[in-house]
Amino acid sequence: MSNSNFSRRGVLKTGMVASAGLALPTYLRADAHSGFTNAPGDSEVILGFNVPQTGPYADEGADELRAYELAVEHLNGGGDGGMLSTFSSKALDGTGILGREVKYVTGDTQTKSDAARASARSMIEKDGAIMITGGSSSGVAVAVQALCQEAGIIFMAGLTHSNDTTGKDKRANGFRHFFNSYMSGAALAPVLAANYGTDRKAYHLTADYNWGYTTEEAVRSSTEALGWETVNAVKTPLTQTDFSSYIAPVLNSGADVLVLNHYGGNMVNSLTNAVQFGLREAQANGKNFEIVVPLYSRLMARGAGESVAGIFGSTNWHWSLQDAGSQAFTRSFGTKYGFPPSQAAHTCYVQTLLYADAVTRAGSFNPCAVVEALEDFEFDGLGNGPTLYRGADHQCFKDVLVVRGKENPENEFDLLEIVEVTPVEQVTYDPDHPQFQGGALGTCNPGA
Amino acid sequence: MLGLEKKDFRLLLIVIGLTLFAPFLLNPFPEGSELAQFNAGYPDLMQRFVIFGIFAIGFNILFGLTGYLSFGHAAFLGVGSYAAVWMFKLLSMNVLPAIFLSVIIAGLFSLIIGYVSLRRSGIYFSILTLAFAQMSFALAYSVLTPITGGETGLQLALSDPRIFGEAQTATGNIPVPALFGLEMRSSLEWDVGGWLFTFNAGYYLAAFFMIVAFYLAIRIFRSPFGMMLRAIKSNQTRMAYTGLNARPYTLAAFVISGMYAGLAGGLMASMDPLAGAERMQWTASGEVVLMTILGGAGTLIGPVLGAGMIKYFENIFSKINSTILHDWFAFLPDGLEDIVVAMIYPFIGKGWHLTLGIMFMLVVIFLPGGLVQGGQKLAGLFSRKKAEDNTKSSATEPAE
Numbered sequence: 079m080s081n082s083n084f085s086r087r088g089v090l091k092t093g094m095v096a097s098a099g100l101a102l103p104t105y106l107r108a109d110a111h112s113g114f115t116n117a118p119g120d121s122e123v124i125l126g127f128n129v130p131q132t133g134p135y136a137d138e139g140a141d142e143l144r145a146y147e148l149a150v151e152h153l154n155g156g157g158d159g160g161m162l163s164t165f166s167s168k169a170l171d172g173t174g175i176l177g178r179e180v181k182y183v184t185g186d187t188q189t190k191s192d193a194a195r196a197s198a199r200s201m202i203e204k205d206g207a208i209m210i211t212g213g214s215s216s217g218v219a220v221a222v223q224a225l226c227q228e229a230g231i232i233f234m235a236g237l238t239h240s241n242d243t244t245g246k247d248k249r250a251n252g253f254r255h256f257f258n259s260y261m262s263g264a265a266l267a268p269v270l271a272a273n274y275g276t277d278r279k280a281y282h283l284t285a286d287y288n289w290g291y292t293t294e295e296a297v298r299s300s301t302e303a304l305g306w307e308t309v310n311a312v313k314t315p316l317t318q319t320d321f322s323s324y325i326a327p328v329l330n331s332g333a334d335v336l337v338l339n340h341y342g343g344n345m346v347n348s349l350t351n352a353v354q355f356g357l358r359e360a361q362a363n364g365k366n367f368e369i370v371v372p373l374y375s376r377l378m379a380r381g382a383g384e385s386v387a388g389i390f391g392s393t394n395w396h397w398s399l400q401d402a403g404s405q406a407f408t409r410s411f412g413t414k415y416g417f418p419p420s421q422a423a424h425t426c427y428v429q430t431l432l433y434a435d436a437v438t439r440a441g442s443f444n445p446c447a448v449v450e451a452l453e454d455f456e457f458d459g460l461g462n463g464p465t466l467y468r469g470a471d472h473q474c475f476k477d478v479l480v481v482r483g484k485e486n487p488e489n490e491f492d493l494l495e496i497v498e499v500t501p502v503e504q505v506t507y508d509p510d511h512p513q514f515q516g517g518a519l520g521t522c523n524p525g526a
Numbered sequence: 527m528l529g530l531e532k533k534d535f536r537l538l539l540i541v542i543g544l545t546l547f548a549p550f551l552l553n554p555f556p557e558g559s560e561l562a563q564f565n566a567g568y569p570d571l572m573q574r575f576v577i578f579g580i581f582a583i584g585f586n587i588l589f590g591l592t593g594y595l596s597f598g599h600a601a602f603l604g605v606g607s608y609a610a611v612w613m614f615k616l617l618s619m620n621v622l623p624a625i626f627l628s629v630i631i632a633g634l635f636s637l638i639i640g641y642v643s644l645r646r647s648g649i650y651f652s653i654l655t656l657a658f659a660q661m662s663f664a665l666a667y668s669v670l671t672p673i674t675g676g677e678t679g680l681q682l683a684l685s686d687p688r689i690f691g692e693a694q695t696a697t698g699n700i701p702v703p704a705l706f707g708l709e710m711r712s713s714l715e716w717d718v719g720g721w722l723f724t725f726n727a728g729y730y731l732a733a734f735f736m737i738v739a740f741y742l743a744i745r746i747f748r749s750p751f752g753m754m755l756r757a758i759k760s761n762q763t764r765m766a767y768t769g770l771n772a773r774p775y776t777l778a779a780f781v782i783s784g785m786y787a788g789l790a791g792g793l794m795a796s797m798d799p800l801a802g803a804e805r806m807q808w809t810a811s812g813e814v815v816l817m818t819i820l821g822g823a824g825t826l827i828g829p830v831l832g833a834g835m836i837k838y839f840e841n842i843f844s845k846i847n848s849t850i851l852h853d854w855f856a857f858l859p860d861g862l863e864d865i866v867v868a869m870i871y872p873f874i875g876k877g878w879h880l881t882l883g884i885m886f887m888l889v890v891i892f893l894p895g896g897l898v899q900g901g902q903k904l905a906g907l908f909s910r911k912k913a914e915d916n917t918k919s920s921a922t923e924p925a926e
Contacts, residue, residue, distance in 0.1 A: 131875070131876040132876050132879075136876075183845065184845065184847045185844070185845055186844050186845075186876055190802070190804040191678070191679045191800065191802035191804060192800075192802050192804050192805055193804075193840075195798060195800065196570060196574065196840075196841060197841075197844075197845075199569075199570035199798070200568060200570055200571060200841055200845070203568040203569050203570050203724070204565070204568040204570075204571075216677070216678070217676075217677040217678045217679065217802075220678045220679075220681075221678065221679055221681070221800055221802065224681050224682075224800065225798070225800070227699070227700070228699075228700065228702060228711070228799075229711075242678065247678065247681070286667070286668040287667065287668060287676060287677035288671075288676050288677040288678050289677070313668070315664070315668075316667070316677075516685075517683070518683070518684040518685060520684050520694070520698050520699055520700070521697055521698035521699060523697070523699050
């Protein structure tokens with residue numbers, strides 16, 4: 079069916095059209111109006127809340143979104159002001175950010191890097207968001223952080239625990255308030271040694287992805303430094319829902335501690351399986367068999383139910399903390415939604431406040447000014463005690479909580495009890511610690 | 527013109543027109559108005575429209591013509607993305623070598639998978655391709671982490687050993703993909719009245735590739751090769767009895783559609799230099815099947831329409847949250863407002879999958895030929911004669 083008619087006229091015509099099409103893009107220039115991307119107008123400023131609303135971390139995402147809405151309310155002067163009154167920096171006065179009313183847009187990350195980036199790009203390109211925050215998994219956080227660096231937008235990470243977010247994949251425009259795998263390991267190891275002794279043999283079950291690896295490495299190196307031995311480390315697929323086949327060999331492996339480097343639904347299932355197999359009552363090497371969960375969250379504890387009783391783990395924040403900041407936040411969150419906030423909600427709320435505060439102190443929305451204001455910023459009153467936003471890797475350094483599942487919880491929110499507040503000195507590390515090597519912060523990018 | 531029949535040439539012209547003027551067509555509502563929510567004319571989404579259009583056109587060459595339903599096409603898209611990002615990391619930030627390599631790698635990859643999978647047909651073929659794609663996903667997600675970046679995805683870094691071009695820009699940032707210095711992310715914004723139109727360099731590059739891909743698809747559809755593929759679809763056994771070996775034809779179609787997927791993957795990485803394993807997951811493969819069927823399998827323009835529709839839902843509908851809904855229905859009395867919002871909310875925002883699912887069911891039940899058939903029916907309502915014309919033409923004939 080070829081009826082080619084390559085006449086001279088036809089070829090010329092096509093050539094003209096094609097070259098015009100090719101030449102067209104060269105006339106396009108990015109507009110450079112204000113020195114940085116999405117400079118807000120005089121009346122309002124738009125923040126982008128990019129959280130998982132569907133998928134395995136939807137529960138956390140929903141709680142994060144509640145916290146963001148609360149933060150926006152407080153920034154605009156509504157509600158009871160929450161942590162604004164306890165925050166050591168008094169730059170924020172409830173009139174929005176730099177006199178502009180705070181508006182927000184939301185998006186669904188689906189806990190997938192691609193979807194998260196698409197959602198973040200639409201916030202930047204369509205809605206004109208000046209800052210993106212959120213995320214409930216490290217893969218997503220790292221992907222969105224890189225995007226924000228390219229686009230010249232500030233990224234305030236939500237719940238992301240992998241070392242890489244402020245290690246291998248750190249970016250100048252990205253900041254993390256949440257703690258990380260290394261800190262979990264460093265905080266947990268002494269408590270474990272004190273409770274279970276220093277001659278334990280550990281068996282690791284590790285979720286087969288980036289966060290699992292860094293957590294396993296962190297817990298291994300911290301516990302081995304105190305005399306523990308690692309018998310075996312088995313990787314489990316992220317999509318696994320039944321862990322029986324992974325748990326069955328544990329008892330005969332010679333190990334007497336099981337470390338579950340799992341998060342979310344993985345952890346709920348693996349812990350339930352382990353308890354069903356009778357590991358809690360079992361004896362090995364003449365000692366009681368123990369289970370450890372490096373990263374705990376209330377939402378996970380609720381999913382696992384009674385299985386969490388007596389099991390150690392670490393957490394970034396817990397609503398039962400007695401300092402003024404935590405109490406103020408728990409009170410205003412509880413008043414608005416009727417139940418206490420999770421650690422994911424806390425870190426997201428704090429990140430929004432920290433951003434607003436940095437902008438106000440810098441007197442500009444320019445990302446480079448914000449980066450400068452946040453780097454090496456010391457603050458208090460946001461629930462974790464005195465905290466430092468380290469300039470070398472944009473990681474917050476603060477006390478870490480070691481928690482244990484309550485034996486007799488009074489209600490469905492009162493599932494964890496704080497065993498120890500590990501002081502910040504014990505979890506601080508060098509910026510070029512081996513677990514964090516291989517990345518470079520680069521310089522801040524203000525975009526257009 | 528260009529070796530096309532008049533009707534096909536007109537279709538090509540329509541596609542060219544639509545893609546060139548997309549920034550206007552997709553931004554019908556003025557900035558700042560209530561309806562601006564539904565504007566889709568921002569670079570990211572426009573790029574996605576054409577890139578997934580390419581993906582669906584390629585998929586349609588296999589599924590629409592031969593009837594072989596591959597459930598693993600996302601693997602080729604993913605492989606193409608990885609190839610492109612590696613090209614950025616190692617060679618240069620120019621998009622052309624990256625896109626070229628991604629097409630080649632995806633072609634080779636599909637040759638291997640196709641060679642094995644095409645030993646079977648029907649459901650067994652579908653399951654084989656699904657298995658291969660899931661294998662690729664699992665490998666990319668964990669085992670091959672050094673090559674693929676695992677869960678985090680493959681990204682550019684400041685320390686990339688780029689042979690041509692700088693490792694970092696003068697300001698200390700990672701350079702962005704560009705076509706001979708024209709950055710893919712750069713846009714020209716045109717403010718007219720209340721409207722804001724964005725002309726993005728990356729979009730026009732992707733649109734150029736889509737037009738070329740569309741033209742090639744027309745040529746394949748109209749060629750003796752395309753006729754052979756259709757013959758395979760209608761009765762492979764009869765073909766075998768007449769002494770024709772169908773395997774080389776199906777394999778060729780498979781590789782061609784794999785290369786289309788690779789082109790889409792390479793373009794995706796060029797617009798946004800990141801390659802994630804999720805791109806290869808079976809849901810991504812399922813999505814392209816949905817696009818093709820929704821638009822109309824076996825038709826030329828159908829897959830492009832289907833791709834546009836799904837991406838529009840994914841990006842626009844999913845962003846409508848309950849606050850916006852309450853804004854819309856604020857005119858109603860309080861109690862009624864809450865009821866109306868509660869009734870609508872499950873179908874939009876995070877519930878967009880539900881709406882899409884319902885639409886897909888309706889299309890499959892009432893319009894087996896997809897949106898294209900819907901368009902024909904509409905046209906038929908207005909002119910009987912034209913409708914007869916349409917049904918005669920093979921260009922718009924729905925799949926069996």
